[in-house]
Amino acid sequence: MGSPCTARDEGLHETVARLAAARPGATALVAGRNTMTYAELDRTADAWAARLAMAGVAPGDRVSVLLPRSTELVVALLAVLKAGAAYALLDPAWPERRLREVTAQLGSPVVVARRGTGTGLGRPVWTPPAGAVAPVAGFHPAAVGGSDPCCVFFTSGTTGEPKGVVSPHRATARLFQAGGFARFDTGAVVPLAAPMSWDAFSLELWSMLLNGGASLIVDEPYLSAASLREAVSAHGVRTVWLTGSLFNMIVDEAVEAFDGLHQVMIGGERLSTGHVGRFLRRHPRATLINGYGPVESTVFATTHRVTEADCARPGGIPIGRPVPGTGVHVLDGSRPCAVGEVGEICVSGDGLALGYLGDAELTAAKFAHVSIDGEPLRVYRTGDLGAWDAGGLLHYRGRDDRQVKIRGHRVEPAEVERQVERLLPAVRACRVLARRDASGAARDLVAFCVPADPGDPLDGALAVLRDDLVPYQRPGALVSVAAFPMTERGKLDEPALLALAPAPAAPPAPAPTPAGTARLVAEVFAEVLGRDGVPADVPFVELGGDSLGAGRVCARLTARLGRPVPVSWLYRDPTPAALAHRLDTTTPQEADTHTAEDMDAETPLTSMQLVYLTRHLVDPFDRTAHCLLTWLIEGAPDRAALEAAIAEVHRRHEPLRAAYVPDPRPVAWPVDVPPPALTALPAQPTPEAAATALRKELARGLEPMDGDVWRTALVPIGDGASTLFGCAVHHIAFDGWSEAVLAHDLSAAYNTAGPLEEAPSMAAVHREHAERLRQDDRAAHLDHLRAELTDVPPLRWPPGATETPPVEPRHIEVPLSPAVVAGVDALAAGAGATRFGALLALYGACLAEVTGQDDLAVGVPVDQRHGRGLERSVGCHITTLCVRLRGAALGGGPAAVAATGRVAARAFAAQDVPLDDVLRLAEAADGSPLYRTLFALQDNAVPRLALTGARTTFLRQPYVSLPLDLHAELWPDEHGGMALVVSYRPEAVPEAAARELAKRFADRLRTVPAESGGTEAGTPESAR
Incomplete structure (x- = not known):
């Protein structure tokens, strides 16, 4: 089989290290056009493991990993194992509540996630370093035994909580011994496409990395027919694993996509004999392997090489014989059942999990000790029923409980x-x-x-x-x-x-039949959904489609158009009209090739937009990018006029109707998505209850990849004499300046009921900004930033933060009078600085006092509206600077204000250096964030909503979630004063520390001597 003979009592990472030493130049990972050799993989994982250890990861720990399927994900898993810990792969598609539950169960010392994500999970975030990483002297990977924990899989539990299944190293290693159930040769290539939280992901990944093969990382949602063809033709894939449902879909839609494969492994669900028969008749020389096994026995407990004769068996296709290192028993209690007698399938051997995480009682109940033929055995009671036949094959006979499989997932x-x-x-x-x-x-x-x-x-x-x-x-x-x-x-x-369950809802009435590609796409949608017709502007999922249905759509379009149609395209363009437009305007070449029309329509994402999109991709339930606006309307608004105004604003501003996608390169482009509906929520008795209901509605998820970037709603109060109206806009399309623009345009469209003037297109804004960058001295700024931001110490808050994060951050608000502002302005003028510089100096001094540190990094949001017409445009035109405060900047008095002003001025001068470049320059050795606190002077105009016949008041809402530990913001009011708002995450910052910081800052502002005659030297651009 070509195996390096994985040792039973060594860790998976130790086997990979032996392979790297023996075959350093062999390819280990393939991701698009990029590859990584075994030597590079092992060396990088060593460096990351050392930094994980520096961040607090110790042998025996369990580490949450929240990364998309990627090269860095594989390196991170290997690094966790090298640190002596076990990894738990979290699915970014899980709801935030489940992610928090799972992370709390694990007790992870850190969460491995990309920068800006995973911050709401109640644990420090460790970000994988970017680029090449130097080795750490003195670090040696942990030596572990085969029985030590390797990974934790989460599955459904009857108690309402997910169950963590702790699997040891030997449980995975046993599958790939010589003479096993399949061939995993040195130099083979297997796609890595299974959901990351499944144990099947282990089958795909470790079958290659423990045998000297290459793992082909699939960036589609799953292995569709099109991506399977590409894997076979471009990368020489000969072995794949598929769920039964996915196998059936490819057999139905494109059975020829299996051409070139030698081995196909299927499982997770009862097999369809009709689909299996069609496959075997079309591919008689391919080996088809049926695999069975609960996650508690790690991937497979039994397998069976399926033949056409199996399809005629009255009891269905057998699940086969035990895999290496595994015992399988059919028991009635503790008594072995005779041939043909139905009993409970129980599993023993090296594949068994160590138990359930933190649940000794359930572990004892499900992992029982029995005596079989006088030999004491530890077995896992699967709850599945089965029977042996006379030929020694095991047949599945159902469940003895309520458990079901939904699309390959075990559900209680x-x-x-x-x-x-x-x-x-x-x-x-x-x-x-x-x-x-x-x-x-x-x-x-x-x-x-x-x-x-x-x-x-x-x-x-x-x-x-x-x-x-x-x-x-x-x-x-x-x-x-x-x-x-x-x-x-x-x-x-x-x-x-x-019988009381409703029949599937009838689809909306079809629109007039389109022509050309749009007609073909609509017809294929209707075929797959079993409809007579579908409208052109309704997403596939809303019509009743699911992920496998999406695969069927793309497979049929691929066959009829004679060109690849990746499933990811349907995910990004989910309506018939949008997908047809993409097909009509995209060449059939590789995904990163575009027509001139595409290039002109697409706008590259800025660094900040890429941060927001990455957070969303890694954690779709992240709410740090939700910008909320709320107005109290006294008097009944004209709902029809308000809906028309929302539609007109949606039309005018391309960022509000754009799709923001990560690949083939991160871009935004306008799409034909309808304006957000004005959701009318039930009336509430009080303003407080209305605000709670509105906030809950606005906090629901947005999907920027689908062009779903904003939402609107209103809530009547009491008898309807007043109403709360609100919007939520994703930060990828919005900033603080945009608030007033959005309010102005809503007012104008509501009051005039006419079209608004055109706003600059995203492409025009990008061209103007790119021209500015070409005139900038990037090299000099990079040199300054490298010198300024190297070795920034991590910010350490005083102890006392809560263990479990609340649903939302907490907020402290302190009003400041106009006299206080005048005093700050006088201090700034006397030091030759700006109001912002004086405020930042005072904040830095207070932060130093509270944390006890004399070297601090503070994030500062900066407005970048440099182009013509941008003052009247909605969009995300900001970046975040890192200002380092130390030495004279923290010394107090006018000298500190002057020093802070100079440091801030240098940072402002380098603001056009992309944020990701800045973060790479200053990557901390332990992977910690460059800054954990943000300071902003929010000097944007108040968003006034003027509606004819009604009186309105803007109500600023607290943030739904925070990307950093603590935000300190100053909001000028209409009377010359300001409001200091400190927002913080209690899982990171103790309440006492946040309150002390707010008190010290407010007290210091109030005691600034008001020097007469001072004039403000100018205010830097700032943004939300």
């Missing part, structure tokens, strides 16, 4: 029921059942709910569940019932309950 209906009851206070009791397709496979879930108040229709409940449940646990329908029907024996009557 009891967990979903408990989460529904917890998330929906209006639900008194819930029962969840699976709807099945013609083959008997579970298609989706239906939640049947008894409301606390009889007759409550539970409006909006599905939207709540979509935000908080992982995708495969989300019910496809929610049915309100007065009571659960029972059988004569007092058990739940499941058929009667399922």
